[in-house]
Amino acid sequence: MESARLIYSKDFLRYRFSEIHPFNNKRLELTLDLIRSLGLLSPEHLMPPRMATDEELALVHTPEYIEVVKRADDGTIPPERLEEYGLHTEDNPVFPGIHQAAALVVGGTLEAAEAVMSGRCTHALNLSGGLHxxxxxxxxxxxxxxxxxxxxxxxxxxYDARVMYIDTDAHHGDGVQWSFYDDPHVMTVSIHETGRYLFPGTGHVYERGTDRGVGTSLNVPLDAFTEDDSWLDAFEQVVPAAVREFCPDVILSQNGCDSHRFDPLTHLSTTMRIYREIPRRVRQLAHEYCDGRWIAVGGGGYDIWRVVPRAWTLLWAELSGQALENCKLPRQWLERWQPESPCSLPEQLMDPEGIFQPIPRRKEITQKNAITVQQVTRFFNQNQACGP
Incomplete structure (x- = not known):
């Protein structure tokens, strides 16, 4: 069994915009309960988060913005002023305790990072993270x-670490990319649905970094309705080569699971198969190039009943060295949650073969994605070398 830690607290559930907002952290409850029901979680696996300090937040965010978030829920800042900072909007409405909830998520990922880099564990996971x-x-x-x-x-x-960031959310990992766009010691790789149809509209092939960071930003924008084979081919063509050339000290992976065909906010058409293969492959790469050092976070995922618990259970199983191929979901889990679910819960961990009809444009989509992958690999910085 792998040396792994799962960062968790019920306080993560306080990161909740409203009862009708699509970002619903009840998915954490569902996932943890499924992991436990499958016998994959021991007390020694669990590690509590902590609050990130203002100084830590300021490693990326401006002090002015941090102060606005801290005051956002006290009624002292006019709504139009909040909107200038992306708050009090349809996507990001203000909720009570917004700073504390968000800072706890950051602190959870920092705890995961510290646990891995200090040698307390090889792999660590913060499912509440991935807010990219x-x-x-x-x-x-x-x-x-x-x-x-x-x-x-x-x-x-x-740690002066070379960091490889791998983002497989359906939405482009724009915030992380822009944070390190000129940093040659951080490589960001994002495989996502093309921004032609989906927020945030970025993540084009030509976004490759700037100044000393040229070549350390890689984007693979996939066509809408991409299915498993084409998705996995893109991953396999780009990610292992990027890791090999960059030679990171640690991998941080963002594991949004909103590329599934059931997801209500995106237009990709994958199945649970990719959520078995992604962590399996990332784990292999971490052990081959980083002495196993792997920090994982959650991300998007808006079918909280049928997709997120299964995808993130597969992620934890791989992280903790308890990899699952397929199994029936525990009867007690299904009986506990089916009364609350608005849809019939799946009875197996993996999607059955033939559950979805093939996409009519499969050949055209596959060809478009192959051309995109060729563009990415053609422009890949062949001069990127291992080293400090």
């Missing part, structure tokens, strides 16, 4: 603070 859209001075896309960016900046400052 938050910008230096602005909330964006359900993200108040950018825990992944803060953790990477922390790893750079304290």
């Amino acid at each position: 859209h938050a910008l230096r001075g602005k909330a964006s896309g359900f993200c108040i603070y950018n825990d992944a960016s803060v953790a990477i900046a922390y790893l750079r400052k304290k």
